[in-house]
Every structure is written in structure tokens, then in C-alpha cells.
Amino acid sequence: MNNAFIIGQYVPGESIVHRLDPRTKMVVIFLFVIIVFFANSFWSYALLAVFSLACALFTRIKFSYIIKGLTPVWFLIIFTFLLHLIVTKEGDILFRIFTYPVYAGGVMQGAAISLRFFLLIMVTSLLTLTTTPIEITDAIESLLQPLKKIRFPVHELALMMSISLRFIPTLLQETEKISKAQASRGVDFKTGRVKERIQAVVPLLVPLFVSAFKRAEELAMAMEARGYQGGEGRTKLRELKIQQRDILVFGVFALLIVGLLFTRA
Amino acid sequence: MDISFKNVSYTYQLNTPFEHKAIEDMSFNIPSGSFVAIVGHTGSGKSTLIQHLNGLLQPTAGEVAIGSYRLTAEKKLKDLKELRSKVGIVFQYPEHQLFEETVAKDIAFGPLNFGVEQQEIEKRTAEALKAVQLPEGMLERSPFELSGGQMRRVAIAGVLAVQPEVLILDEPTAGLDPRGQKDMMEMFKRLHKQEGLTTILVTHSMEDALVYADHVMIMDHGRKYMEGSPQEVFVKKEELKRVDLDVPEIIQFIFKVREMFPTDLNYHGQTIPELAEELGRITRGDIHE
């Protein structure tokens, strides 16, 4: 049960990807997500695939672990592929499954779309694998600074995010603890009819909500007791600074875009 | 039910970078009807260990036997529910598991899940409430408007109402005031005797282990460090110190007396009044000479 929660969970490390400025990683990945949709030829896809694999290698996280983290989305990727096989009716008929024709166009498109999907999810998961939630929040706060001009509550948003992120593991722990306690009292979460399984959630949810509210109240009290008043005039413990390696990454990424323009059909 | 562990290990999140070995190669026996205390530092694997006893966790190596039930790494136990009706666990801060509208419903929740009949449930609810020394008038109140200590008693009643043969207590007195702690331990002692339970107490308190248990197991970093009767275990000052545990106060006191006065005073399971009397005899003897 625990294993399912690991998708994109931060893996501590010292690799260059870990040490990049989180803003660099976010901007690069954001742009990557966009340019993936511009790939349309074999070589352009190959280029993107090489780039993503290189990124994955540079994280120094075991590749098998990254792939395993994607387990829940494999289903979607394969489903996309099959869907294209079935509905696309372009090009020559490659072969028949019983009597159902499979077209070359379907295979090509299916492969392309699922590859896109795979690259997108893998690269995005690299962000969360190598960046702590706190760094991500800091990066978002910093990237959204311009919005302050139009009175958008950037600091409050970041605070809300970091509090939520901070409490996700706590909530998961609490869920595990309470579900174990109720399982000991004879609740069966895993088998039984749908109605029974839905009913089994009540003894889990009620205590979870009770403790979440209690925690929220305590946290608010503790913050007020320590004089928290919001973002105005507040300094940061961890300052984000762009380093040489960040510039290098942007350079490489610019080359990738150029390469993509050349290899597009 | 006799309980035995044979070379049991448990690793959390096996085959991930977060692998964490919580229990390593533990072997021991707990005969039916005994009162065992498991003592060890935070993180030494006590809670992990007890979760094997009703199949919440399955060992990643070795074999756990509870009565006729067997848990191994390879095989999933089919009648888990049956096992769970015989092994009751009172988790740390059990009041967090309360969820029903009334105390009566919450206590009845366990028996209901295990298929006990309505009439029997009502009888058990009343008995369990009495066992935890709460007034009957409390049955129709919401568990959430009770005090912390009362909530904990309700949660414990919910476990007792299932009428388990083995009762496991994970730091049951944590966070209670000293008086509440003593009351609660006395309650478990009474239940242990009355119901002929096998009781396993996980605790930080050397004092409780000394007073209530007839067998003590010390854990350190997921391994069994020492085992024996309280009299045997708790006089080993040096060994205990090595795993940052203290000798119970009464034994510390005896050591101190021996250090300062030439006497062969010994710990042999006496209570504080008995020790006082013994000291009285010795000192009176001195005066008379």
C-alpha cells in the first residue's frame, strides 16, 4: 500500500539536478511541456527522448526506480496507444487481429502520442523527485512575484501551499494509523461489496477530519503566538540564487529548441 | 494463545530507496496467559513488532505463530478477521479512532464487525463500559464531548467488547496524568487476571514493566536486546545504560543504599512498603547492637 504513494516523492541526493535552482527546473520543465507538442517527426521525438533520458541520468536516481514511480500512469500510456490503434484508419493495413484491421497510421500515431505522454510525465516527475516541496513553494512564490503588482496574494498562496505540502505526509501517516486501528476492530477495507467498502470509509474519514481540524487550530494558534503577520517585510531563510549551472542548463535547453526546429518535418 | 516469533524481520517500503529495516531477526516465545512488557527507545521497533500479532503487517522474513495461525513472508493468511477477533490491539492514543455519534455505538463497532448478535453486543457494551470504570450514563453521549482520559477509556472499551484472548497495549498511558496512569495500569492488571488474557504491554516506563509484567523484553534498533523476568533484567544496570534505559527507581535506590552502607540488601521483587520494612529491620538491628 505504501508503494503507491511514492510517485514523485522527493529522493534526497547531491546530483547536479538536485542542486539546480528550483526556478530553473520549473521554467525548463514548463517550456519542455510546451515544446513536446511541437515534435512531429521521428528525429524530433528522438531528440526529446534523448534529452529526457539524459536529465533522468543526471539525477543519479536509479532509472528503474523512476520507471517504477510511473506505474500508475503506464496504464494510461498503454490505453492511449491502444485507442489510437483502434480508431485511427490511415495508411496501409499492417495486419489483422482476427478480422479487425490495424493501420500503419494508427501504430505511428499511437506510438507518437504515448511517447509524448511518457516524456511529459517522466520529466515532470523528475522535478518532484529532485526538489523538496519547500523549494518548489519558494520557486513559485518567487516566479509569481510580478503578480503582486495586481494585488494577487502571492505570499499567502505560497504559505497555503507549503502548509498543505507539509501536512500531506502527516495526513498519510494518520490515515495509515487509523485504518490499522479500525482494521483491528474488524473493518475490511480491501474486500467486500462496493456498498460495504464505501461504508468502511466512514470510520476512517471522521477521525481524519477531527484531527485535521484540531491540527489546523493548533497551527494557527502557534503561528499567532510567534507573531506571524503575513508577508509584509518578512525576510527569507533560504535565498534563491541563479548559479552558473543554471545558466548552463538554459543554454542547453536553448540548443534543444533549435535542434527541435531543425528536425521538425 | 501461545505466540512465537521465529527469525522475524520486517522492512518498511521494501525495494525502494526508502527501505527501512524496522525489525531484524527477532525470535521469542510468549506463553498463553503471560503478562509481557516490551521496552525500548522510540524507534526501536516496538509498534512494528506488535502489528504482526494480528496480521496488520506481514513479516518480510521469518515466521510469526499466534495459536494455530501462521504468518510468513510468502503466504497471506485467509482468516485474518478471525485472528483479529482474538487479538485486540489498543494503539497509541486510541482515542483518535473514535468516530461514532454515541459512546455505545462506538463500543459496539468492533463486535458488530465480527458478527456478534445484537443482544450479546448490548451485554458486552455494558460490561466493557464497567470494565473501564465509566458510568453507564455515558453510553448515550457523544465521544467527542468527553475528556481525553474518558475518550481513551471508551476506545479501550471498544477493544475489550470484542473479547479478545490476547490484549496488546501500545503505550496505553502516554499523555495521562500520573493518577490516570496508575488507575489505567491497575485496570489492565485486573482485566488480565479476571479474563485470563495474554497481555502484551509496550511501554517506556520501567516502573510499570517492573510492577505489572512477569516477563520483560528489551528492544534496541529493531533487535531483541535482553529478555527475562523483571528481577533478572532490571538489575543489569550497565547493560541497560548501554541502550539508554534506566533502572527502575526502587532498584536504583537499593543500589545506592548498598553503595553507601555495608549491607547485602537485594532486589527480590519487593514493593516499596516491603522494602521500607526490610530497611527498618536492618537499621533497628544496627541500633540494638
Ligand SMILES: Nc1ncnc2c1ncn2[C@@H]1O[C@H](COP(=O)(O)OP(=O)(O)O)[C@@H](O)[C@H]1O
Ligand atoms: N509506516 C512506516 N513507514 C516507514 N517507516 C516506518 C513506519 N512506521 C515506523 N517506521 C520506522 O520503523 C522504525 C520503528 O518504528 P516503531 O515500530 O514505530 O518504533 P517504536 O514503536 O519502538 O517507537 C522507526 O525508525 C520508524 O521510523
Ligand SMILES: [Mg+2]
Ligand atoms: Mg511506538
